[in-house]
Each structure stands twice: as C-alpha cells, then as structure tokens.
Amino acid sequence: MSGMQDYNSSLSDAAQSRKFETFSYLPAMSDEQIRQQIQFIISKGWNPSIEHTEPENARGSYWYMWKLPMFGETSVDNILAECEACHKAHPDNHVRLLGLDNYAQCAGASMVIYRGTPA
Template sequence: MSEIRDFSPSSRKLGTFSYLKEMEPERIRKQVEYIVRRGWNPAVEHSEPENAFDHYWYMWKLPLFGETDVDKILAEAAACRAAHPHNHVRLVGYDTRRQSQGAALVVYRGLAAA
C-alpha cells in the first residue's frame, strides 16, 4: 500500500479552477454571467488562507437572492476583498432547484500575511 502524504497548505488547491492559471477579470465575469443565466443565487464568501480547506467560509453579507446584475455581483466580491485583503474570496452560485451549490470559484486569492 502506498504512503499517504499530506501536502503543505501552499500546495493545496481550492476547487477545480485552481488547477488552471489564475483567471483574468473577463473570465471571472463569464463565470458570473453563467451563474446568472442558470438562475442561481450568487453569494460571496471569504476565509483566511490557512483555514480555506475547512468546510465553512465566512459569508459576506447575505446571498444576493435574485440578483442578475453582473456588475453588482462583481462589486460585492471586490468590496469583500477590500475589507479582507488577506483572505481568499470565492463566489458561489446556489442552485435553488437542486438545493446545492451549482458553482464555486475563488475569485481573489488572499495576500500573504506580512
């Protein structure tokens, strides 16, 4: 049987998109447009990098129920980042029909603590 290894937190990935190169703003925008097109409720969450692998992230305000303005959704993510520059910020699209997350992606990575 092979040995089980635990990698350092800096080497761990944060979901599917984290295996790709960092997304440019226009690609993030396309993901938000997809969430809106699907009719999912967007929400913004944040977490300290060292706790990002736990199940619970802090919710930034309430989910944006019924919000379809992509610019407003991106502005909330940017406001969360400005308020918590050392935290990772992710955008979640809640699928109300299936009662689960339809999408979740880290839109900003936290700054390294000084």
C-alpha cells in the same frame, strides 16, 4: 505510464500551491473570464453568494458569509462590486463566489476570485 500531469504542491509554499475549487487547477482566470463565469451563474438562475476565510482555514468546510446571498441578482457589475468590497474589507483572506441552485439545494458553481496571503 499515463500522461496525467501532476501539479506543484508543497507545504512550504501553501499560498501558491494549494488548490481550491475546480478552477484553481487551471491557469488564473482573466477579468473577462470571471465575468463570463458570473454571467453563467446568472443564466442558470442561481443565486450568487460571496464567502471569505483566512488562507490557513481554507481547506475546512466553513467559510464566513459576506452579507446574505444576492437572491435574484442579474447584474454582473453588482456581483463583481460585492466581491471587490469583500476583498477590500478582508484583504488577507481568500474570497470565493458561489452560485447557489435553489432547485438542487446545493452550490452549482464555486470559485475563488481572490487569493489571500498567509500569515
């Protein structure tokens, strides 16, 4: 048998066990680690974009856009402030941050910053 580790997943506790994006398989990121990921997005020249959705719809491909992407933004604090504003406006929703790559025309990074609470 391989040493592959399974993660706890259950339909009865979907809020805590469902996985979204790559980083959700790791322990929760600290505030400093989130700042480092945002700095990485900026260093790549990617455009930050913030999206949110209800927990029951998170597995779908459509998330609501929070304002327009932050084209050319280079301040980690400004990006974090917008993530917080989205979370305050939609406290029960998941909030994720994307790093949009203009050259490849795709998301170069995607991570859930805040987890919502299921209804």
